Amino acid sequence: MAESMTLLWCSGSPPCWRVMITLEEKNLQGYHQKLLSFENKEHKSEEVLALNPRGQFPTFKHGDIIVNESFAACLYLESQFKSQGTRLIPENPKEQALMYQRMFEGLTFYDKLDWVIYYKWLVPEDERHDSALKRHKEALTTELKLWEGYLQNVAESSYLAGDFSLADVVVFPSVAFAFRFGLSAERYPRLAEYYNLLKDRPSIKSSTPLDWFEYQQGFEVLEDV
Template sequence: MAQSMLLYWGSGSPPCWRVMIALEEKQLQGYKHKHLSFDKNEHKCEEVKALNPRVQVRSDSAFKSQGTRLIPDDPAEQALVYQRVFETNNLQQKMCKCPQQSTHFSSKNMQTSSFSCCFSCSAFKSQGTRLIPDDPAEQALVYQRVFETNNLQQKMYDVAFYEWYVPEGERHESALKRNKESLIAELKLWDGYLEKMGKGSYLAGKNFTMADVVCFPVIAFFPRLHLKAVSDIPDGSNICTVFCSDDVAFYEWYVPEGERHESALKRNKESLIAELKLWDGYLEKMGKGSYLAGKNFTMADVVCFPVIAFFPRLHCPPERCPRLMEYYKMLKDRPSIKASWPPHWLEKPEGQDNLKNL
């Protein structure tokens, strides 16, 4: 099976690294792969665009019966694995890109609700509508749309509720314009998905699935907010976009110089510190030597480790997250992780000191 697979990947990208760890754990070595250079913008080539219009390097696969069992069968254990998988996005966002969001409209709530939906499907698989199909290819598309919904939701909130999120002194016309364009592009992408499926289809095919459960509540906002078409976002409209690229580790990469604010960076450092305490608490509760969701290595570890690995690399003070650093040391020599370690990290083991003053 591995020989029939082709993986596009970029060195140091957490999404790519996750897939590579999972393939190692599932004993699927020997797959074909193509290393894409981010510096040369190879991830934006036509070959990748044909597979993924967002030009983000990623992969979708489902291999249940081979190698390490990354998703346990027990519903309670499975629930914790899914919870940690969905929560990883919070940690990654706060390290890299920290949106200024209200609690009510945060992507964290979307992740938590998606986890609850997935858990309900596992715990009550044979009851009511089958929202997660058994066929691996169909299942992959459902999960892809579930996870992609966060992009649509965030860009819609960033447009409709700008003044709720961003303090007045941190608003910029350039950011508003950039994010309007981002929302328009996202809407065209989802329109394309449905056009490709054909008239009368749901998001992932002819059947109503978890993709529709997760995405419809977001789509329902568009007619409610009188956004009838992407052309309905005029310049100067009261429907504005939020500037959501304030960050901690890569602040100067994301934020144009004229839009940077010390108040935003300070707020997001505090947010990241609080998130690290939360994850340290998870591991402390699990007990010494445990993985993120229990005594076994699971999909939660596959998804989260590539994010955690950035903290020591970027010189985060170990005392900020002692349990996470113990977890990092425990996992960094695991065969699947060593085999997939980013090549440029091997050449240059230490990164920039972006987090040393956290």
Template sequence: MGKEDMFLLWGSGSSPCMRVMIALEEKGFSGYAQKKLDFSKGEHKGPEVLALNPRGQVPTFKDGDLVLGESYAVLHYLQHRYPDSGNNLLPGSAKEQGKALQRYYEVQAALQPEHTALLKAIVYDKQPQEEVQKKVDAFLKEMKTFDGYLAESKFVGGDSFSLGDIDMMVILTMCERQALNVKEKFPNMHAYYERNKERPSIAASYPPHFKTSDSPKILASF
């Protein structure tokens, strides 16, 4: 199995899709087969996706006869199924890996959900301002925590790019798109993003429609 057996169904602007695409690039599988679906046409709920993923969600990733529909599961799978391919996303000693995993799970369990909850409150639920502000405060609190981490290390989990950096770069890409003033509020995270945004895996996975459409700027006032 490997590149010739891999297939990814994805959509532009999806954080989970970008997550998987970065991981595939990092692990050296840039030639994998893929198909970009159009969310506006409901293609992610179409028969091609539903035949593999009954939830009708992307990313939907296939490697040989294995099908995975959760982005974090794909990250774990790629690292453990192909440990010697491309970049090791859990490098170093057991102690170093423990720290990298700690940060990875912190991003996954704390920072990412706060960002998602904030966007949901603003864009989809259109909650009252006082409720939105509570979610803003919770998200910015988590961002401040990670800004502190990045004052102490080059990457999220230590001295090398690891699983947590994939998620962090996705979140910061979305924050840039949404016009959050990261540079002023979180200088360490801004410097980290600037250092890594041209990393080949990040650049190759940048949502294509972000390059051609205007930013929604929904976080510009926070």
């Protein structure tokens, strides 16, 4: 099955990582993959645009089926390979509701991270304001505290909603992203614990981009959050 799949991705992208973790969890190793460069604008290349009119990573193809939105790809793969590999959506109604709830709160979390980490890329120089960046940082602090609280409540299992699920698939890359950009493990101990418990999970470890933790200048942007 995996031989009929192709993933075009770039390193350092939480949305790409979500799809890669899902593929690993569903035992779909051996798919075709091509690492492209965001810096070189390869997401706007003809190769990507032919499959993805938005010109974004990930771009994912299964046979003649194209599904590029990362959440869509994860839900599609779980549905099509339900009984293969890890079951990523709990059956139990309460856990399932919590799973979906955390999964979609994960989008807000990622959005708030983006507004701090990529502020300079998202906003042209003459439209930037210290007051705006300060507000984005405050919103991110509020968001991070919410997740600290959620993880306090689920400490016994270490996952966000019962067993490992799509909620972890989509949220973990954002947590890793936050620490990569300098988030303090001391100020956010539950998030740090969650990160440490999950980072060596086979699906995550084998899909972690090799250069993810190389030091790069400008990667301390979350130090004071």
